Amino acid sequence: xxxxxxxxxxxxxxxxxxxxxxxxxxxxxxxxxxxxxxxxxxxxxxxxxxxxxxxxxxxxxxxxxxxxxxxxxxxxxxxxxxxxxxxxxxxxxxxxxxxxxxxxxxxxxxxxxxxxxxxxxxxxxxxxxxxxxxxxxxxxxxxxxxxxxxxxxxxxxxxxxxxxxxxxxxxxxxxxxxxxxxxxxxxxxxxxxxxxxxxxxxxxxxxxxxxxxxxxxxxxxxxxxxxxxxxxxxxxxxxxxxxxxxxxxxxxxxxxxxxxxxxxxxxxxxxxxxxxxxxxxxxxxxxx
Numbered sequence: 001x002x003x004x005x006x007x008x009x010x011x012x013x014x015x016x017x018x019x020x021x022x023x024x025x026x027x028x029x030x031x032x033x034x035x036x037x038x039x040x041x042x043x044x045x046x047x048x049x050x051x052x053x054x055x056x057x058x059x060x061x062x063x064x065x066x067x068x069x070x071x072x073x074x075x076x077x078x079x080x081x082x083x084x085x086x087x088x089x090x091x092x093x094x095x096x097x098x099x100x101x102x103x104x105x106x107x108x109x110x111x112x113x114x115x116x117x118x119x120x121x122x123x124x125x126x127x128x129x130x131x132x133x134x135x136x137x138x139x140x141x142x143x144x145x146x147x148x149x150x151x152x153x154x155x156x157x158x159x160x161x162x163x164x165x166x167x168x169x170x171x172x173x174x175x176x177x178x179x180x181x182x183x184x185x186x187x188x189x190x191x192x193x194x195x196x197x198x199x200x201x202x203x204x205x206x207x208x209x210x211x212x213x214x215x216x217x218x219x220x221x222x223x224x225x226x227x228x229x230x231x232x233x234x235x236x237x238x239x240x241x242x243x244x245x246x247x248x249x250x251x252x253x254x255x256x257x258x259x260x261x262x263x264x265x266x267x268x269x270x271x272x273x274x275x276x277x278x279x280x281x282x283x284x285x286x287x288x
Contacts, residue, residue: 006081006111007079007080007082007084008111008114009084009106009114010029010033010083010114011086011094011116012026012116012118013115014090014091015118016196016222017196017200026051026118027052027053030048030051031048032056032057033057033083033084034057034058034084035058035059035074035083036055036059036060036087037060037062037074037102038060039063039088040089041061057083062074064098067101067102075105075111079111084102086099090222091120095120096141124196125190125192125225126226130204131162132228132229133162136164137159139165141168142165142167142175146174153178153181153183160266162227164227166222166224167225169218169221172219173215176189180207180210185206185208187230188204189206190226191210191214191219193220193221193222193223194220194222195222195224203219232267238268240278240282241282243274243278243282244278246267247260247264247275250264
């Protein structure tokens with residue numbers, strides 16, 4: 001085992017399904033790391049066999065159920081000067097997968113954190129969706145409870161960037177139906193499942209069409225949903241009072257005024273100066 005003065009935490013971007021997507025560098029880190037913390041140790045061993053390496057260091061399980069329990073021990077290993085590699089079942093650790101807690105602790109302790117880039121379900125689904133890729137946001141897994149899920153979608157209804165979500169096959173039918181109801185039946189979307197795997201499938205269409213498709217033929221496996229952003233409204237649709245109320249609402253949520261003004265301008269197809277002028281006019285009316 002290495003005895004460097006300072007340890008190193010390495011996040012490994014694991015293949016989504018096809019082991020041939022693993023880079024030679026990932027193979028080398030799996031082989032040489034002092035500790036490999038794996039979301040599923042059996043899947044790690046299978047991947048290692050398929051890419052022709054065998055871990056020389058210790059392999060430990062590191063998944064959602066034991067993430068907090070493992071954090072202290074892994075941090076001690078890093079502080080002792082050893083290398084710890086974190087790998088999930090697919091994609092990059094910390095992105096809706098274990099890893100964030102350990103990264104945060106390592107950063108706080110002054111330990112070097114780096115990554116070996118690899119496949120990402122987020123960008124892979126975005127790329128094959130056929131929807132705009134120049135600006136997007138990742139929303140992770142929607143809430144499991146129907147009320148909270150619909151509330152989130154209602155808040156995102158005016159989001160103009162393409163949105164990417166993960167979802168369980170057990171909840172995808174209701175999730176797509178909720179998206180249809182909150183985003184609009186005509187909103188374009190894509191349902192991507194089992195990306196890079198044998199049964200890879202991409203369903204594209206409106207949310208109404210996808211809802212019908214999912215209800216008739218429930219998809220299985222790992223699912224990523226990509227939803228087009230809202231069309232920007234025509235400038236001038238909002239009154240000065242509407243603009244002021246929108247800025248005030250964002251400020252109430254803790255957003256600084258300048259950021260709130262920029263966000264309102266971006267969401268409603270306005271120039272920031274237009275928002276500023278509207279606030280001045282409303283203030284002037286209030287002073288009168």
